Amino acid sequence: MSAMSSNWDRRSVLRAAAGLAALGPLAACGSNNGRSGGGSSGKSIKQYFHAYGEAGVEDALKRYAKGYDKAAVNTQWITSADYESKLFSALLTDNAPDVFEFHPQIQLIKSGQVADLSDIIDPVKSDFNPADIASHTVDGKIYGVRMIDDPQFFFYRKSVLEKAKIQPPTTLDELIEAAAKLTTGKVKGLFIGNDLHAVINPLIWSSGADTLDAKNQIAYHTEGVKEGIKKMRQLFTSGHLLLDAPTDYWDPSAIVQGLTPIQFCGMWAMPVMQKALGDDLGIFPFPKVTDSGKQSVTNGGWSMFVNAKGKNADLAKEYVKWLWIEQKKYQEDFALSYGFHIPPRTSIAATATKLKTGLPAEGVKLFNDFGHFDNIGWTQAMITALEDVFANCVRKNGDPEAALDQADTTVNRELKKLFG
Amino acid sequence: MSTTTTRGVARPASAKASPARPRRGLRGSSTFNFWLFTSPFLIGLTVFVYVPIGWSLWLSFFEARFTVTPSKFVGFDNYWQMLQDSKFTGSLVTFTVFAAFIVPATWALSLGLALLVNRLRFMKAFFRSVFFLPTACSYVAAALVWKMSMFSGVRFGLMNTILGWFGVENIAWLANPDPPWYWLVIVTLRLWLQAGFYMILFLAALQNIPPELYEAAAIDGAKPGWQTFRHITLPQLRATSTAVILLLVIAAYQAFDEFFNLLAKTTWGRPPLVELYYTALGESQDYGEGSAGAVILTLLILIVTLVQGKFLGFGRGDDK
Incomplete structure (x- = not known):
């Protein structure tokens, strides 16, 4: 009898397990289908953001979304390091975001992925930084709303450089020399990220070249750029660079924790650095690579796009208009309350007192004097092609000419697909 | 129900x-x-x-x-493009080098561990569990531990701390491919995660060898140690060894997680699956080329499996 009852036990356990297993998919159907929330009008839209490093940004975005009463807004916070991969694959599925942040890239427009937002931007066009409008415009139509501009440059510890009697470098040679002088047993002289890819564009600009020219043809394949790549190789092998740090260039930890006195980073991290280092902090743009070059700053940033292929494209457009065109309070809060970003709206930038004095003001000056904005024709595949050049010739001892030739093949193939 | x-x-x-x-x-x-x-x-x-x-x-x-x-x-x-793509063909070379090393290394290490644990008189269960435990860890979690704490490039990374005691300069294990220290990181990680599982397989096989064989060998004058191992233990483990090697080759083909997590934005150290991920699902989203690469890879695996079956004789029936 006891055997019988244990039999029953096992069976009931199995049955319970099967029941649970059967419920699983049902439960899965019930939640996380991108339609959760169910706002007042029963409509909902989904937005994608990459994980901002600064505390409070996620809550802020959710708070703004709550204030929208025409639809429930579901925020997906993508913590992965390769946000673009996650975004691009999600866009192909039914679960695609209706609204997402990204950088202007023309392939998204050519493939009909992002909606034309001219009608919501045009009325306030004059209030935007003209460069931000230009970088989102194709054939007279504007495809994205710029939320924030993020200049990237070097941060340095004034006291450390003074002690070593070093002026902020203005040429790449001086930077290499400074890195050597500042390297001690415990501290490396310079940090420009673990893969060094953040400085690819500034290196090109500071060599007097550009990614693409005005006719959308290759402009990076110059003697100056080759010289710059060779110098970067020299720097990489010098042993004066901080490498394999626990955090990457976009995180202020390396300079804040004293692993290095000079770090390439973005204006977003300025508040954290100032809090940790006080006045012992200065900034300088990417130095000149060649005599004919000019110092440069990457004016990165993020923009809002509407998924034209989504089911809620019109609603999504309404939402973008509401938050990123009309709600100036939120836009200001987003740009200034967490990390520091330069507001692309001139009316907001004009009243941004936090950016008017001290180091933030210097950052704004670098942004205006040396900044290069996104080129909408420079797409992800081209970015990857130049990252490969850097990987092969800076981190490996490849021949820059051969690597650039290889990149030319890839980039020309892309250009042909995009521009014919 | x-x-x-x-x-x-x-x-x-x-x-x-x-x-x-x-x-x-x-x-x-x-x-x-x-x-x-x-x-x-x-x-x-x-x-x-x-x-x-x-x-x-x-x-x-x-x-x-x-x-x-x-x-x-x-x-x-797409096929033409992939075959011309030095990154894709390079990934096949990367995989071959990786498999040629990791398969024999894991085989030898897990067999060695099994022999050691099998000989223990006490605490056998403890050591068996200890060596098996890493199997339960995910590749992603282990890769992060390896990357951020053990093989971190800063002076307080575990390996750099140890090397520092001997006056060796900090090494950028992953960022600098020259010399290719990244292989050390990848191989130690995979050995740590895999060896315990295959050790259990070998342990089971070892316990299945009839003791009479050892007794008979001893009577015939075989010396314990290498001679017995070479002529009794190893032949008796043939079926398990074959299975382990097959499983290891399959695991090597599937290598993705640790490569993907340890080596971001490189042009080296990418096995085919990582390369195809970047082609099809990554930033370029080229499903045509990615699929063509997958088909090429499938054909290659098919050929290798057929050849391997011919040599190892797995599944011929006379095995075991």
């Missing part, structure tokens, strides 16, 4: 159960039961394996960028 309710009584006889149970009608028929039990699996297999394979084959003949429903037929262009 309900089919099981009446089984309790009939259970002892179930081994020779009659093929038809008229009183249960359709439910009793073995055909129905066959489909009942296999269909969930078959449906899953069709939806998640066969349909994607077919779809991928179809995609490989189209220009499919940023779409999985392409319309522009390009013939064998």
Whole structure:
């Protein structure tokens, strides 16, 4: 009898397990289908953001979304390091975001992925930084709303450089020399990220070249750029660079924790650095690579796009208009309350007192004097092609000419697909 | 579920159960039961394996960028492009080097561990569990531990701290591919994660070797140690060894997680799956080329498996 009852036990356990297993998919159907929330009008839209490093940004975005009463807004916070991969694959599925942040890239427009937002931007066009409008415009139509501009440059510890009697470098040679002088047993002289890819564009600009020219043809394949790549190789092998740090260039930890006195980073991290280092902090743009070059700053940033292929494209457009065109309070809060970003709206930038004095003001000056904005024709595949050049010739001892030739093949193939 | 309710009584006889149970009608028929039990699996297999394979084959003949429903037929262009792509062909070389090292290394290490643990007089269960435990760890979690704490490039990384005691300069284990220290990181990680599992397989096989064989060998004058190991233990482990090698080769083909997590944004140290991920699912979203690469890879694996089967004789029936 006891055997019988244990039999029953096992069976009931199995049955319970099967029941649970059967419920699983049902439960899965019930939640996380991108339609959760169910706002007042029963409509909902989904937005994608990459994980901002600064505390409070996620809550802020959710708070703004709550204030929208025409639809429930579901925020997906993508913590992965390769946000673009996650975004691009999600866009192909039914679960695609209706609204997402990204950088202007023309392939998204050519493939009909992002909606034309001219009608919501045009009325306030004059209030935007003209460069931000230009970088989102194709054939007279504007495809994205710029939320924030993020200049990237070097941060340095004034006291450390003074002690070593070093002026902020203005040429790449001086930077290499400074890195050597500042390297001690415990501290490396310079940090420009673990893969060094953040400085690819500034290196090109500071060599007097550009990614693409005005006719959308290759402009990076110059003697100056080759010289710059060779110098970067020299720097990489010098042993004066901080490498394999626990955090990457976009995180202020390396300079804040004293692993290095000079770090390439973005204006977003300025508040954290100032809090940790006080006045012992200065900034300088990417130095000149060649005599004919000019110092440069990457004016990165993020923009809002509407998924034209989504089911809620019109609603999504309404939402973008509401938050990123009309709600100036939120836009200001987003740009200034967490990390520091330069507001692309001139009316907001004009009243941004936090950016008017001290180091933030210097950052704004670098942004205006040396900044290069996104080129909408420079797409992800081209970015990857130049990252490969850097990987092969800076981190490996490849021949820059051969690597650039290889990149030319890839980039020309892309250009042909995009521009014919 | 309900089919099981009446089984309790009939259970002892179930081994020779009659093929038809008229009183249960359709439910009793073995055909129905066959489909009942296999269909969930078959449906899953069709939806998640066969349909994607077919779809991928179809995609490989189209220009499919940023779409999985392409319309522009390009013939064998994608295949041609992939075969010319030095990154893809390079990934095949990377994989070959990796497999040529990791398969024998894991085989030897797990066999060695099994022999050691098998000899223990006490705490056998403890050591067996300790060596097996890493198997439960995910590759991603382990890769992060390896990257951020053990092989971190800063002075307080574990390996750099140890090397520092001997006055050796900090090494950038992952960022600098020259010399290729990244292989050390990848190989130690995989050995740590895998060896325990294969050790258990070897342990089971070792315990299955009849003691009479060792007794007979001892009587015939075989010295304990190498001679016994070479002529008794190793031949007796042949079936397990073959299976372990096959499993290891398969695991090497599937290598993805630790490469993906340890080596971001490189042009080296990418096995084919990582390379294809970047082609198809990563930033370039070229499903046509990615699918073509997958088909090429499938053909290669097919050839290798056939050749391997010929040499190792696995599945020929005379095995074991």
